[in-house]
Amino acid sequence: MLDERQVRLPLPPERRRGTTAGLYVLLGLGYLLVSLWLQRRVLADPGGLLIGHVTADADMFAWWLHRFPFAVTHGENPLVTDWMHWPHGLNALWNTAVPLLALALAPVTLVAGSVTAFNVGLVLGPVVSGLVLVAALGPYVGAGTRGWVARGIAGALYAFSPFHLAHAIAGHLNLTWSLLPPLLLLVAHHLFARGPLRRPWLVGALTGLALVGQLVLYTQTLAIGVIFLVVTAVVLALRFPRRVRAHLPGLLRAGLACVGVFVVLGAYPLYLVLAGPNRPRGAIRNVHATGADLANLLVPTRLTAVRAVPDGVDTELGGHIGEQGGYVGVAVLALVVVAVLVVRSTTLRVVAAVGFLSWVASLGTSVVLLGDYTGIPLPWLGFAEVPLLSEVEPVRIQVVTALCVAVVVALWVDRMPLDTPATAVGAVALTALAVVSWLPADAQEVRPAPVPAFFAGGAAPLGPADVVEIYPRITAAWDDGAQGLRWQAASGPAFRIRGGYFIASDPEDDVAIQSRWNRYQIGAQWVADGKNDPSDDYTAAAHRELRDLGITAVAFVPGYAGGDEARALTWTRRVTGDPGRFDGGVWLFRLPDAAPVG
Template identity: 75%
Template sequence: MPQTVETATPPGGRHARLPLPARPRFTTAGIYVLLGVGYLLVSLWLQRRVLDDPSGLLIGHVTADADMFGWWLNWLPFAVAHGHNPLLTDWMHWPYGLNALWNTAVPLLAVLLAPVTVTAGSVAAFNAGVVLGPVVSGLLLVVALGPYVSSPGTRGWVARATAGALYAFSPFHLAHAVAGHLNLVWSVLPPLLLLLAHHLFARGPLRRPWLLGGLTGLVLVGQLVLYTQTLAIGVIALVLAAAVLAVRFPRRVPELLPGLLRAGTACVTVFVAVGAYPLYLVLAGPNRPRSAIRDVHSTGADLANILIPTRMTALRFTPDATGDRLTGHIGEQGGYVGVAMIALVVVAVLVVRSTALRLLATLGALTWLCSLGTGIVLLGSDTGIPLPWLVLAEVPLLGDIEPVRIQVVTALCVAAVAGLWIDRMPLTTGPATVASLALTGFALAGWLPADGQQVRPAPVPAFFHQPGDAVGPDDVVEIYPRISAAWDDGAQGLRWQAASGPDFKIRGGYFIGADPEDDVVTQSRWNRFQIGAQWVAEGKNDPSDDYTGRATEELRGLGVTALAVVPGRSPDGGGDDRVVEWSRRVTGDPGRFDGGVWIFRLPPAGPVG
C-alpha cells in the first residue's frame, strides 16, 4: 500500500492525504544486470592475471589453441573489410586453403568481438571472449530457469542465480578456460534449449508451433556459426529429453505429436534456409577433411573424473597425483561432480515432486554415460568394457564428436537440479532441514573454483606490427620456427601473421583441412628448408649443396616468396646464427634484419647464387 502524508488543514476543511512515491524495487532487467555484473566480477577475478597486459598475455596453460582462435577472430573482420569470403581462406595453408566451418573459427564470436579485435588486437579479443563466455552462459541459464522455478520473490531468484553461477564456473568451463578453448566456454546452446524445451514439451499442445519451431531453427543456426560440435551435442540432448518424456508420459504423445511435427518442420526449414551456406560448407564445401578428423575411441571421459577433481577445483579431497592419472589433458577433465553434489541430486529426486527436476537428473545421467565414449577408461587405463556410444562411432559427422565434451550438458543438468532444489526444498524446523541445508552447502562448496587459471606471454616481434614493404598481400611467407600444433608456442606464427593485418599469406599453419596427399592435415608440413633449419639449429648436420638446391626448388614449388626467421628459438645462441646462414644459402639473399625478424626473398627462378 502506498504511504501518505498529511497536508496542512485548509480552513473549514479536512486533512488532505497525498500519496508518497512507492519505494523503488528492482525490475527483472535490473536483477539480470546485477547478476551479470556479479558473474563478470567473478570471471575477472579468476582471469585477473591477464589484466596486467590484455594484449600481451594469453589466458590458458598453453598457447597453441589460443593462437589459432586469435587468428580466426582476426580473419573475419579483415576478410569483410577487404572483400574476402569470411568462411573460406587461403591466407593459411596456402595454396589449398581452409574451410572455417571445419575449423574452430567461431564466426559468430568473431563478429561480436570485432570491436575489440580492430582496436586492441586479436590477443585482447581472445582474452575478452574467455572472460565473457562463462558470464553469458550462466546468465542464459538464469533466464532459462524462469519457467521452471516456482518460488516467487527472493528465493526463486536465489535459486536461479545459484544455478547460473554453478554452470558459469562449473568444472567443465574452468577446465576449458585453462586450456584456451574459447569455443567451449561459450556454452550458450544448452540453456537456450532448456528454455525451448519448456515451450515444446511442458505446456500441452503447442499454440504456435510454426513460430516456436522457427525460433528453434534460428538458435541452431546461431550455434552452427559458433561451434558445430556443440550443435550436434545439443540436438542429441534435445532428442534424449524428448525420448525420456515419451517413455515417462506415453499417453501424452498423441496429444503433443502433431504440434511437435509442425514445430520440427518449421525448425528444419528455417535451419536449412537461413543456414544454407554454412551448412553447405560443412557437408560439401571445399577444403574439408575427407576422413574422420580424430579417433573417437580415444576421446571419451575418464570414469573416475566424476569423483576426482582436477587442480581447477578449490576443495579437493584426493591427492593431486590422483587427478594427474585421469585420461586426456586438463582441458578435457571437466566432468567432476563430486560425492556431495551427487548426493544432493539423489535427495532432490527423492524429495521434490517435480517432473522438470527428475527429467534433468535423468538427462544428466544419460549424457554423463554418453560422455564416457565408446568404452570405459578408469584412471587412464582402458578396461575394454564397451558402452552405447560405440553405435555412433562410425556414423558420418556424429563420429567426429568428442564424447567427453557432452559433459557440458551434464554440467547444465546438475546446476539446474541444484537450482530447483534450492527453489523447492522443504524448509521447516528440525533435523531434516538442518541436514538439507548442510548437504546443500557441502554440494555448492564442492564446485568452488580454484584460483588456478593461468596466462602465458604472447610476444609479437615489432616487424609484424608494421611489415612495411618487406612483404605484402602477394607474398607467401615460410615462417621459422615452423608453425605446428605443439602446445607450447607451436602456433605462435599465426599470432605474428594476424598482428600484421594479416599482410601476407603463409604456407602452413595449425588447422583442420586436407591436401592432395592426405585426407586430414592438422598442422604445417615439414619441408626441406624447415628440416635443414632444425638440423643446423641443433648442430646435428650441415646440409649439402645438393640438399640446399632441392630445398630452394621445393619452396618455389610451394609458392613461397619469402622466409621470415625469428631468432631466439634455438637451443643455443649459435643456433640462430646457423639458421640465418642456412636461410642465406637457400635463398641466395643476404637478408634484411628488421624489427627482430630476418627477411629473405626467394628469387623467382634460376640458380641460387
C-alpha cells in the same frame, strides 16, 4: 486513498520489469567479477598475454577473430580463406573459427587487436552462459526471492563449472560460450509442457534460429545439443506415453518450422560443412580416444579449490587438463540423489535422468579409468561409424552434465523442505556443501604473447602477393607451436603463409592439421639440433622445393625456436641465396627467383 504502507499492492508491470532487469544486471556483475578475478593475471597486459597455458588453440582462435573483420573490410569471404594453408585454403566451418563470436568481438579486435578480443571473449563466455541459464530457468522455478536465489546459484554453478574452468585454461574460446544447452532447456519447456504446444510455428522458428547461431559458433555443441534435446523427448515419452499422441501434431509443426529456418538461414554454412571446399576427406580424430575418464566423476583437477582426494591422483586421469571437466563429486551427487528422492518434481527427475545419460555418453566408446583403457564397451560406440556424429568428441558432452547438475540444484533450492528447523538445517547444509565443492581454484594461467616489432609494424617489405615461410615452423604443438599465426595476424595480415594450424585437406593428405615438412624445415631442424651441415645437393633441392611451393620469402625469427639458431640462420642463407635483412627482430630472406602469388 489507500495507504501503501498499510495495504500491499501488486507490483505494476513496469516495476516488475525494472526489478527483473536489475536482478539480471546484479547477477551479471557478480559473475563478471568472479570471471575477472579468475583471469585477473591477463589484466596486466590484455594485448600481450593470452589466457590459457595448455594448447596452441589460443593463437589459432586469435587468428580467426582477426580474420572476420579483415575479410569483411576487404571484401573477402570470411568463411573461406587462403591466407593460411596457401594455395589450398581453409573452410572456416571445419575449423574452430567462431564466426559469430568474431562478429560480436569485432569492435574489440579493430580497436585493440585479436589477442585482446580473445581474452575479452574468454572472460565474458562463462558470464553470458550463466546468465542465459538464469533466463532459461524462469519457467521452472518460482518468481519470488527464493526462485531468484535458486537461479543465481545455478547460473554461477554452470558458468564456473569444472567443464568451463577446464576449457578456459585450454584456451577453448568456443566451449566457454556454452549458450545453446540452456537455450534448449527453455525450448524443452515450450515443446514438452503438459498442455498442448502453443504457437508451434514460432517456437520451431526460434529454435531453428538458435541452431543456426550455434552452427556459426561451434558445430560440435550444435550436434550435442540436438542429440540431447531428442534424448529429453524420448525420456519424457517413456515417462508419459499417453501424452505422446496429443503432442505429436504440435511437435511436427514446430519441427518443420525449425528445419525450415535452419536450412534457409544456415544454407551456406551447411554447404561448407557438407560439401564445401577443403573440408577433410577422412576422420579428423579417433573417436575411441576422446572419451572422459571414469574417475573424473569423483576426482577433481587442480582447477577446483576443494579436492578431497590424495595429491597427484588427478595427474593419472586420461587426457589433458583442458578436457578433464567432468568432475561432479560426492557432495553434489548426494544432493542430486536427495533431491530426486525428496522433491516431488517430474522436471527434476527428468533432468537428473538426462544428466546421467549425458555423463554415460561423455565416457565415450569404452571405459577409461585413471588413464587405463579397459576395453569395456559403452553406448557411444553406436555413433563411432555415423558420418559427422563420429567427429563429436564425447568428452565434451560434459557440458550437458554440468547444465543438468546446475538445473537440479536450482530446482532443489526452489523446493527443498524447510518445514522444520531440523530439515531446514540439513537441506541448507547439504546445499552449501555441494556448492562449495564446486568452488573454482585460483589456478587459471596466462602466457606471454609477444609479437616482434617487424610484424607489429606491418611487415612493410611484404605484401599480399608474398607467401612466407616462418621459422620457427608453425605447428599444432602445445607449447607455442602456433605463435607464427599471431605474428601473421599482427602484420595485417601483410602476407600469406603456406603452413599453419588448421583442419583441412590437400592433394597429398585427406586430413591435415599442419603443412607437411619441407626440405628447408627439415634442414633447419637438423642443423639447429647440432647435426652435420646438409650437402650442397640437398641445399639446392631445398631451394627448388621452396620455389615450387610458391614461397617468396622466409621470415626467420630468432629467440623463439631453440637449438643452435646461428647455424639455422646460416642454413637459411644457403637455401634462399640471400644474405638477409634484419629488421624489427626478424631476418627476412627473399627467394630471388620465386614467383609471387597471382
